[in-house]
Amino acid sequence: MRRSKTLAGYGLALAVFTLAGLSLAAPVLAQDAPQSTPQDTPSIADLQKSADAGDATSQRLLGDAYFDGTGVDQDRAQAAQWYLKAAQAGDADAQTDLGAMYNQGDGVGKDDAASLMWNEKAAAQGQPRAEYNLGIAYDNGWGVTQDTAQAFTWYQKSADQGYAEAEFNLGNMYETGEGVTQDYAQAMTWYQKAADQTYPPAIYNLGNMYLTGEGVAADSAKGLALVEQAANAGFPFAQGRLAGFYYDGENGLPVDKVKAYGWALLGSDGGDEYSNDLLDQMDSGHELTDDQTKQASDFADSVAGSSQQ
Numbered sequence: 001m002r003r004s005k006t007l008a009g010y011g012l013a014l015a016v017f018t019l020a021g022l023s024l025a026a027p028v029l030a031q032d033a034p035q036s037t038p039q040d041t042p043s044i045a046d047l048q049k050s051a052d053a054g055d056a057t058s059q060r061l062l063g064d065a066y067f068d069g070t071g072v073d074q075d076r077a078q079a080a081q082w083y084l085k086a087a088q089a090g091d092a093d094a095q096t097d098l099g100a101m102y103n104q105g106d107g108v109g110k111d112d113a114a115s116l117m118w119n120e121k122a123a124a125q126g127q128p129r130a131e132y133n134l135g136i137a138y139d140n141g142w143g144v145t146q147d148t149a150q151a152f153t154w155y156q157k158s159a160d161q162g163y164a165e166a167e168f169n170l171g172n173m174y175e176t177g178e179g180v181t182q183d184y185a186q187a188m189t190w191y192q193k194a195a196d197q198t199y200p201p202a203i204y205n206l207g208n209m210y211l212t213g214e215g216v217a218a219d220s221a222k223g224l225a226l227v228e229q230a231a232n233a234g235f236p237f238a239q240g241r242l243a244g245f246y247y248d249g250e251n252g253l254p255v256d257k258v259k260a261y262g263w264a265l266l267g268s269d270g271g272d273e274y275s276n277d278l279l280d281q282m283d284s285g286h287e288l289t290d291d292q293t294k295q296a297s298d299f300a301d302s303v304a305g306s307s308q309q
Helices: 044-052 056-068 076-088 092-104 112-123 128-140 148-159 164-176 184-196 200-212 220-232 236-248 257-269 273-284 290-307
Strands: none
Touching: 044 056, 056 076, 056 092, 076 092, 092 112, 092 128, 112 128, 128 148, 128 164, 148 164, 164 184, 164 200, 184 200, 200 220, 200 236, 220 236, 220 290, 236 257, 236 273, 257 273, 257 290
16 A cells, blocks of 8 residues: 655645555645735735835745735745745744745755755744644655654644644554554544544545444445545545446445546546546447436536535
8 A cells, every 4th residue: 555645735736646445645735825814915015015124924925925926926936035035034834835845846946855944944833734744754755764653743743733634644644554553543533633624535534434344333324425525525536436336336326327427527637547447438338328428517517616616
């Protein structure tokens, strides 16, 4: 089995790898946008003035603006420069975001050592995203010797502060016994914490445990409901799995090849390989009429629209 985890970052959906039994692991590199409202967001001119005067928070917010292209032309190199100024002044959020950029080579040259250094500085201040990122670094051996026990330690620190991706990774490590003694009860506990924050991968993995009876009494109805919840939230692996259920008529669902095709369309758009294979199989076998194919496409559009609301 292989667990791939990527640094928690700025919304980049990176590699996700399935595990045996269709459990999975893979949160992403953490860089959070500021949570200000239009009423309290300083103008770019005001931010620039304060940033030039050395205010670290303004420097970070100006970095956010350049990173996202909010109020200015998007410029990742400029974002990195402003994050650097704020990071050097001790801003933990900017240190974490700069570490993310070094990890990805986004706006700066890719540099695992620099990524590690800035995340360590932020983690020393208790920044949960940075703690999670250090877990990722040890999990993957990025700038350090790979060490799953150390990864677990950093995930635990982050999870104890309620960071959902870290809670999910703890659940996965307890489920697989990597970096810690296998403990299905603990896996369920941490998946549930992340699921309570509506983190789709955790919702999906909880569903998988109920479907397979892994560490819990098998409950296909509850498992199916959780997989459906993750699928409706836009999680491609859950969408692919639902496609398979409808195709084969499993877990109490009827055979419905229109819905199977529709869910596979959604999963395929998100990069789910099983969904791609199912679409190829159904297309090559001409299993749907043109009208049914349109129905499936309309169904997928309806689900996608609902998940974005």
